[in-house]
Amino acid sequence: MSDRAGKGERGETYAGQSRQERTADRRDRITEAALELFASRSYDDVTVSDVCAKAKVAKRYFYEHFADRAxxxxxxxxxxxxxxxxxxxxxxxxxxxxxxxxxxxxxxxxxxxxxxxxxxxxxxxxxxxxxxxxxxxxxxxxxxxxxxxxxxxxxxxxxxxxxxxxxxxxxxxxxxxxxxxxxxxxxxxxxxxxxxxxxxxxxxxxxxx
The missing domain is CATH 1.10.357.10 (Tetracycline Repressor, domain 2)
Known part of the structure; x- marks a missing residue:
């Protein structure tokens, strides 16, 4: 039982960050990327793909935090x-x-x-x-x-x-x-x-x- 718990704990942590920390970090990267893109381009010229590429996150993580570009x-x-x-x-x-x-x-x-x-x-x-x-x-x-x-x-x-x-x-x-x-x-x-x-x-x- 303790071995399974230990594996679960290791699974929660990756590269020194907990799951919650990784989630918060991805959200911060998305909003920071959006800030830079929305500041330099018109709204219609910024896509979800652009934001994800700038933030270096997969689209599935984008939709964990935001419904869409708007x-x-x-x-x-x-x-x-x-x-x-x-x-x-x-x-x-x-x-x-x-x-x-x-x-x-x-x-x-x-x-x-x-x-x-x-x-x-x-x-x-x-x-x-x-x-x-x-x-x-x-x-x-x-x-x-x-x-x-x-x-x-x-x-x-x-x-x-x-x-x-x-x-x-x-x-x-x-x-x-x-x-x-x-x-x-x-x-x-x-x-x-x-x-x-x-x-x-x-x-x-x-x-x-």
Missing amino acids: DLLITVHREQNDWLLAGVSAAAPARSANLEELLRPMMQALVTLLHENPRRARVIYINAPRMELRRRGLLRTDAEVFGRLIRRAVGRQRDRLRLERTLLALVAGVSEVVIDWISRGMADSPDELADHLAHVAHSLLAPLV
């Missing part, structure tokens, strides 16, 4: 957007009574993260077609995150609907400016862009203070 794109897009929001949130001061002091580091983090990670930037903002409904949903999610952060400076608002619409207008506007910046090769100064975005955000939100 499911992969949605997953990669969501993970990259979550990464960006986490970075912006981490940059926001824990406490701030001043709206400008709160907004400036958030916008600086947004632009810096995108500038330093152009592949992620393109996947989040550029090379994700056929996702208009998802894009709108993400704008609302982003607005909610920004709302939680800026309440440190603006406090609770009696006119909640006004605040929600202002935040939605803000994140939609910021997204369009960022898309324009990325599309032109990020040629303009990131610091200048962050300053401009902070100014736009302050202009929209200042009347709420």
